[in-house]
Amino acid sequence: MKKILLTSIIMSFIAIAPTEAQYMPVIPSATLQAAQQAVIQRTPSSEVVRVGIGTTNFGTYQYNDITIFGTGDTQIYDNKILIGNYPANQNIRITFKDGMFNIYTPESTQPEKVVGPIQITSNYGLLGVTGLKRAGKQALYHGAFELKKCNNNTFNLVNMIEVEEYLKGVVPNEMPVSFGLEALKAQSVAARNYVLSPRTKASSNYDVVDSVASQVYFGANTERPLSNQAVTETEGIVALHNWDMIVAQYSSTAGGYTESYSNAFSDPKTKAFPAPEKPYLKAKPDIVSQTSLKSEEAAKAYYQSRPDAYDIRSSYYRWERDWTAQELKNALQSTLAAQSSTGFVKPAFNKGDKLDDLVEIKVIRRGDSGKIMEMEVVTRSQTYKVYKELVIRRLMTKDGKALPSANVVFENTKDDDGNLVSIHAWGGGFGHGVGMSQYGAGFMGSELHLSYDKILKHYYTGISLTTKPVIISTEAGQQTATQYFYSKDKKAKIVIDNKFGVNSINVTINGQKQTFDLPKEVFGVKRFVEIDISKYIKQGKNSITFTSDEFYSNSARKGVRLYIELVKKDENEYIW
Secondary structure (H helix, E strand, O other), rough: OOOOOOOOOOOOOOOOOOOOOOOOOOOOOHHHHHHEEEEOOOOOOOOEEEEEEOOOOOOOOEEEEEEEEEOOOOEEEOOOEEEEEEEOOOOEEEEEEOOOOEEOOOOOOOEEEEOOOOOEOOOOOOOOEEEEEEOOEEEEEOOOOEHHHHHHHOEEEEEEEEEEHHHHHOOHHHHHHHHOOOHHHHHHHHHHHHOOOOOOOOOOOOOOEOOOOOOOOOOOOOOOOOHHHHHHHHOOEEEEEOOOEEEEEEEEEOOOEEEEEHHHOOOOOOOOOOOOOOEEEEEEEEOOOOOOOOOOOHHHHHOOOOOOOOOOOOOOOOOEEEEEEEHHHHHHHHHHHHHOOOOOOEOOOOOOOOOEEEEEEEEEEEEEOEEEEEEEEOOOOOOOEEEHHHHHHHHHOOOOEOOOOOOOEEEEOOOOOEEEEEEEEOOOEEOOOEEEHHHHHHHHHOOOOOOOOHEEEEEOOOOOOOOOEEEEOOOOOOEEEEEEEEEEEOOOEEEEEEEEOOOEEEEEEEEEEEEEEEEOHHHHOOOOEEOOOOHHHOOEEEEEEEOOOOOOOOOOOOEEEEEEEEEEOOOOOOOO
């Protein structure tokens, strides 16, 4: 992830509305020669994420006219060169036309014209966009803004922010704070994985967006003390599976049975369905005795009942829908055409085609949770095959609303002449149902009093809770790495992939310098090494630095890959 380091900024949590008083004109271009070069005076404790900020209703991420203010003194840079310093709460209007940014203040007679990209910071304050609302409030942000050209007449608004600060604006907007601390901790780890895991960037100008298209991020004004505590008490911790950061999928409600990744998603590159499996995202019932729901009989029995499950408190744990045959036909007339564009409706139903009378809705294939993977819409003249849970949900609308989930069974009712009269649906869950159920996490934490690591290990099979793996080598730029992480139990170990046979490793843990010899076997170097560092770990935030320049004695290019894993006192405990 690209890191952008700007001038030191200290950020407060005080929300101050912009005023019209005390304006200061833009520093003229002539002073640029004397302007301070903005830049690299601070080293962040975590990676920097670039978040695309949309309009109030997320209608667009492209702007041509915007008004910015800071709750503290505000600085504007043109391509990292300081060009203006403005008082707190001053409105600064910025427009973009013909490839040029135009910067206005109320006292400006002529705008300052710059090529950009423009960076904006607010010392001792937050940044806001006049009129931009999040959760009904004026949106305010930590970090810095960047205005970067999108095309010749529009630009993107990007919030550059350290990951840990970003998460504080995500967690309370992805999970109700009422779910409790341990569930919020689980959400923090899942959200951290989401933003740090390898992924397709949302845009060349930013990594993620601030809407449900990525993760809901509403900035500083929506932070809450308990969710901030959850982020702090999981700082630096991610979920790892066989050295790889997991794709930590989560949804509102699984309905008591999560689904395998491959049965719900298509391959993001090839678009093939089912997608390749992810071993840590396996279908899993909350009650271990529950068998597979692949058959129609098993799925119907399950979703027509309310067995105990972790997410039973969700209003979407079970739900029902009804259509008349004509009502569903009318809905399918438009949704079949819309979903055909995905490539998962065969044959494609084109806009303007006329749908024949319905004969039945028929399920062809289900996943272990009973989630529909393939179904048929049978008409008198044509049978349409429909694949993939999201396509199915958006196909079977009721009053313009998609199905809450594809964990659903259908009952076709026909008259004495065999004509379809109505369709009834029983379903469970809300969302794709892969990975962590947020309502399930809330129940496990608040009512079963399970810790966040147990919650995560229930929903993500075979994971470890660790820092992000790093490589330390003799290669320039990789000779040192510092990681910060939170430990509650004061127990941790370093896990090392010593592929190249390094003899020892130098580590500074909370200011204490240590050298650890890496053991060897008779027939060569032991590749995977674990070093218990619990006696150096403190409760709370820990700092650990790995270096390479001291322990490589020869000129051969060598390196190690490593991470820090949290260790529990009760690793052998089971949930239920």
